[in-house]
Amino acid sequence: MAEITRHHTNARMSQIVTHGDMIYLAGQVGSPEADVTQQTKDCLAQIDTLLAEVGSDKTKILQCTIWLADMADFAAMNAIWDAWVPQGHTPARACGEAKLATPDYKVEFLITAVK
Known part of the structure; x- marks a missing residue:
């Protein structure tokens, strides 16, 4: 059975969990004082960093x-x-509206x- 490894773990969650070749990231949010454009950029930069840490990249995102x-x-987030996202490597994706952890967060991935 594949080992489960957790990275950047605290009492509530882990930022990265790997199981075999699978990688699961915690929800990524941006700077609370920023608009949705900057928060989206922040989230995607964090995703790049976290995936690189475990030997992956955005071309290997499944979902x-x-x-x-x-x-x-929606349009402002999609522009970023x-x-x-690399064309030819777009993942399965869903997007919806939800109340986030604080009203300052505009987007979470x-x-x-x-x-």
Whole structure:
């Protein structure tokens, strides 16, 4: 059976969990004082960093779930996403509106990838 490894763990969660070649990232949020454009950039930069830490990259993302605090921000978030995601490697994706941990968060990304 494949080993489960947890990275950046605290009492509540781990930022990265790996099981065999599978990689699960915790929900990534941006700077609370920023607009959705900057928060999206922050999230995607964090995703790049976390995936690199465990030997992967954005071309190996299998699935992405995106929560927006307000669907009115859908186009602004997608403008950043579309420039970041490598064409030919777009993952399965869902996006919906949800109340996030604090009203200051405008977007959150949840990623499943492989090594």
